[in-house]
Amino acid sequence: MDPSKSRDSAESTRVIQFPNDVLERILSLIDSHRDRNAVSLVSKAWYNAERWTRRHVFIGNCYAVSPQIVARRFPNIRSVMLKGKPRFSDFNLVPPNWGADVHGWLAVFADQYPQLEELRLKRMTVTDESLKFLARKFHNFRVLSLLSCDGFSTDGLEAIATDCRHLTELDIQENGIDDISGNWLSCFPENFTSLEVLNFASLSSDVNFDALERLVSQCKSLKILKVNKSITLEQLQRLLVRAPQLTELGTGSFLQELTAHQYEELERAFIGCKYLDALSGLWEATTLYLPVLYPACTNLTFLNLSYAALQSEELAKLVAHCPRLQRLWVLDTVEDVGLEAVASSCPLLEELRVFPADPYDQDINRGVTESGFLAVSLGCRKLHYVLYFCRQMTNAAVARIVQNCPGFTHFRLCIMKPGQPDYLTNEPMDEGFGAVVKTCTNLRRLGVSGLLTDLTFEYIGRYAKNLETLSVAFAGGSDLGMKSILVGCPKLRKLEIRDCPFGNEALLSGLEKYESMRSLWMSACKVTLHGCKTLATQRPRLNVEVMKDEEIDDGQSYKVYVYRTVAGPRTDAPSFVQTLCS
Amino acid sequence: MEAPPARGREAAAPKRDSAGEEAELELGLGLSVGGGGGGGERAGAKRGRILTARDFPSSVGTKRTADESVSQEGGGGSPTSASQVVGWPPIRAYRMNSLVNLAKAPRAEDNMSPNEKGKSKDGSEDNTRTGGMTDVDGREQKHIGFVKVNTDGIPIGRKVDLNAHACYETLAQALEDMFFRPAKTIDLTGAEENRQVKKSSKLLNGCSEFVLTYEDKEGDWMLIGDVPWGMFLTAVKRLRIMRTSEVNGIAPRFQQKSERQMRKPI
Numbered sequence: 001m002d003p004s005k006s007r008d009s010a011e012s013t014r015v016i017q018f019p020n021d022v023l024e025r026i027l028s029l030i031d032s033h034r035d036r037n038a039v040s041l042v043s044k045a046w047y048n049a050e051r052w053t054r055r056h057v058f059i060g061n062c063y064a065v066s067p068q069i070v071a072r073r074f075p076n077i078r079s080v081m082l083k084g085k086p087r088f089s090d091f092n093l094v095p096p097n098w099g100a101d102v103h104g105w106l107a108v109f110a111d112q113y114p115q116l117e118e119l120r121l122k123r124m125t126v127t128d129e130s131l132k133f134l135a136r137k138f139h140n141f142r143v144l145s146l147l148s149c150d151g152f153s154t155d156g157l158e159a160i161a162t163d164c165r166h167l168t169e170l171d172i173q174e175n176g177i178d179d180i181s182g183n184w185l186s187c188f189p190e191n192f193t194s195l196e197v198l199n200f201a202s203l204s205s206d207v208n209f210d211a212l213e214r215l216v217s218q219c220k221s222l223k224i225l226k227v228n229k230s231i232t233l234e235q236l237q238r239l240l241v242r243a244p245q246l247t248e249l250g251t252g253s254f255l256q257e258l259t260a261h262q263y264e265e266l267e268r269a270f271i272g273c274k275y276l277d278a279l280s281g282l283w284e285a286t287t288l289y290l291p292v293l294y295p296a297c298t299n300l301t302f303l304n305l306s307y308a309a310l311q312s313e314e315l316a317k318l319v320a321h322c323p324r325l326q327r328l329w330v331l332d333t334v335e336d337v338g339l340e341a342v343a344s345s346c347p348l349l350e351e352l353r354v355f356p357a358d359p360y361d362q363d364i365n366r367g368v369t370e371s372g373f374l375a376v377s378l379g380c381r382k383l384h385y386v387l388y389f390c391r392q393m394t395n396a397a398v399a400r401i402v403q404n405c406p407g408f409t410h411f412r413l414c415i416m417k418p419g420q421p422d423y424l425t426n427e428p429m430d431e432g433f434g435a436v437v438k439t440c441t442n443l444r445r446l447g448v449s450g451l452l453t454d455l456t457f458e459y460i461g462r463y464a465k466n467l468e469t470l471s472v473a474f475a476g477g478s479d480l481g482m483k484s485i486l487v488g489c490p491k492l493r494k495l496e497i498r499d500c501p502f503g504n505e506a507l508l509s510g511l512e513k514y515e516s517m518r519s520l521w522m523s524a525c526k527v528t529l530h531g532c533k534t535l536a537t538q539r540p541r542l543n544v545e546v547m548k549d550e551e552i553d554d555g556q557s558y559k560v561y562v563y564r565t566v567a568g569p570r571t572d573a574p575s576f577v578q579t580l581c582s
Numbered sequence: 583m584e585a586p587p588a589r590g591r592e593a594a595a596p597k598r599d600s601a602g603e604e605a606e607l608e609l610g611l612g613l614s615v616g617g618g619g620g621g622g623e624r625a626g627a628k629r630g631r632i633l634t635a636r637d638f639p640s641s642v643g644t645k646r647t648a649d650e651s652v653s654q655e656g657g658g659g660s661p662t663s664a665s666q667v668v669g670w671p672p673i674r675a676y677r678m679n680s681l682v683n684l685a686k687a688p689r690a691e692d693n694m695s696p697n698e699k700g701k702s703k704d705g706s707e708d709n710t711r712t713g714g715m716t717d718v719d720g721r722e723q724k725h726i727g728f729v730k731v732n733t734d735g736i737p738i739g740r741k742v743d744l745n746a747h748a749c750y751e752t753l754a755q756a757l758e759d760m761f762f763r764p765a766k767t768i769d770l771t772g773a774e775e776n777r778q779v780k781k782s783s784k785l786l787n788g789c790s791e792f793v794l795t796y797e798d799k800e801g802d803w804m805l806i807g808d809v810p811w812g813m814f815l816t817a818v819k820r821l822r823i824m825r826t827s828e829v830n831g832i833a834p835r836f837q838q839k840s841e842r843q844m845r846k847p848i
Contacts, residue, residue, distance in 0.1 A: 088672075091669030092668060148676075176675070202676060389671060
């Protein structure tokens with residue numbers, strides 16, 4: 001044992017010090033980045049062992065650290081996940097060209113991590129040049145996943161398909177992409193066999209079907225295939241018979257006139273899919289063709305119907321064949337009746353997301369209500385993740401829901417009309433959300449809506465001791481609301497607020513908090529430039545970025561984005577972003 | 583126009599204005615729908631706009647839901663409807679676009695004549711080209727796209743791309759821009775083509791004298807806003823911005839009512 005490794009002799013008699021290589025061997029088995037972060041704090045020896053053995057790094061805010069700092073600390077990274085813009089950029093609250101361009105990172109990685117294999121990006125700007133650079137510089141590159149990114153086109157995908165010889169995963173989801181043509185798919189080399197995951201569901205251009213069919217036939221390890229709407233049922237059948245080993249399938253368009261023979265073939269193809277545990281796509285699915293899915297549904301754990309406007313009876317019949325379902329995403333066209341069917345057919349359900357088919361429609365007679373949610377909570381006691389868009393809700397219903405399912409970890413309720421009270425009592429929704437935080441002690445993520453006074457936030461601050469992410473819109477009465485959160489929630493990491501009457505006093509009440517959080521977003525609130533400057537002055541290790549809010553005429557409204565960083569103010573801020581310096 | 587003669591509530595040809603009518607004109611222009619609900623003190627909140635079904639009393643046959651403005655004690659902003667606020671409801675842009683296209687895809691169970699069924703088949707195939715946030719330039723072949731829009735008193739019609747909109751509010755806004763922009767030469771009487779309308783400067787405030795209507799597949803003229811956006815897209819053939827005086831012939835009472843509507847905070 002090397003005496004220089006032990007901290008001091010007294011401790012070495014108590015604590016067995018492992019030789020470095022043993023320690024590293026053990027630590028290399030730890031994957032969770034949170035565990036690794038904890039490990040690195042134990043001692044200098046453990047810090048070093050950890051940094052040498054870390055293969056995957058997760059960076060939740062690309063501006064919290066610089067690529068140089070990352071490379072200096074972690075010499076052996078093979079896999080990176082980067083998140084960029086604030087979440088509200090998904091809803092057009094952040095102007096274009098705000099930043100989060102991945103290229104600076106790629107340039108450093110090309111130098112420091114030439115063996116990089118995996119890159120997963122969320123809300124980053126990615127240009128075609130970056131994709132071409134990636135394909136050219138990293139010869140061992142295997143996994144590319146882009147979610148909610150922007151700035152690239154299918155030309156960039158061509159480069160990836162052409163040059164990444166060992167690609168195992170190409171996952172393109174919900175990006176602001178310039179979809180020029182489907183030619184990229186034909187760019188995979190003729191003898192290409194390594195693909196395991198292919199998801200191009202969110203692209204719209206037609207791809208060359210022969211190329212796709214060949215790809216699917218050759219890639220025997222293909223487990224996840226999600227095609228886009230241009231793929232017909234007939235084509236789907238041909239793909240399925242070549243890939244019966246699929247575990248996740250995203251269909252193309254589910255509407256096509258089939259002959260009886262073709263229908264039978266399709267049915268047989270689905271019967272052959274014995275390993276499916278996730279199903280999505282299903283654009284334009286109707287009563288006619290849904291039954292072909294039934295045989296493949298026995299082991300389904302995830303069903304994503306959020307692009308298929310099913311009616312309640314159609315959903316009821318479908319979920320009757322999905323006894324093992326754990327996660328379900330639907331459109332509110334299924335209505336409460338559809339959700340009642342889910343409640344009786346899917347007792348193992350853990351996650352439910354209900355999206356509005358017509359978000360701007362104000363007709364309260366459409367979509368889902370509190371009774372659908374209540375029904376699911378009665379039938380599915382394991383429910384712990386809900387995202388629910390509705391037009392009416394009551395405090396009593398919410399209270400009963402959490403009583404039935406106290407295990408909620410993610411409770412995201414969106415009553416679509418801003419500031420809407422309990423529709424039966426006309427009271428604020430304070431007591432409903434109060435019940436949520438009092439009952440659900442494991443709550444990690446909360447999205448509130450409806451008419452809410454400061455009382456809601458008092459409840460949250462007092463009871464939500466495990467809360468990490470909170471989204472607030474059109475709510476609250478005074479600075480006291482936001483203060484309650486900042487003073488009360490010890491594990492808060494992300495706070496995003498829009499259109500609330502919280503001002504400088506509220507902002508500054510978080511002085512002690514922000515460095516332990518990832519970020520704070522405030523827009524259309526009452527903070528002023530002066531308040532933000534005060535914050536910046538008092539906390540030099542935070543970046544306090546302000547943008548003039550163009551939506552509001554008074555010329556004094558700002559969108560504020562505050563985040564902790566060890567990289568200092570960012571050097572790529574566009575002219576409309578002002579970083580306030582201390 | 584090749585469309586069958588309009589049935590229903592009003593005459594096909596726009597009436598000529600008399601001097602008396604012009605004096606009553608206070609055209610609502612400009613954009614009352616704007617993003618962001620912060621503060622509720624925005625200067626532009628009371629500008630006029632083209633009326634849609636939501637403004638009309640139930641006597642005009644629209645379905646009124648309980649969505650009057652909610653006065654919030656201490657609420658941050660007080661926007662009344664989801665569609666007037668930027669980024670709300672919080673749904674990713676990609677999904678929003680998909681929903682628009684979803685609404686346009688006719689379903690097999692829908693009551694359709696054999697004619698329309700054939701059309702809808704084309705529609706559903708064309709839907710494969712849609713979705714996502716891409717601008718597919720000239721390759722769009724959706725069966726709903728550009729429709730004709732005519733305004734009473736303006737002899738030359740326009741075309742508007744319904745695909746570019748996801749709700750009635752943005753459509754109304756676009757039409758206001760198109761027809762009532764002050765810089766344009768607007769000939770309201772239809773009599774002389776080159777007469778500059780001095781009213782164009784008045785067009786930025788006051789109540790709306792116009793109503794937005796559409797002709798559906800059955801040839802009936804309907805008030806915009808009754809049905810969900812998606813259903814509207816499958817039914818609409820063309821649009822017409824009509825004088826409120828022509829709707830059901832209930833002109834004077836109507837204008838008073840619409841004035842009251844204008845005073846409500848948006």
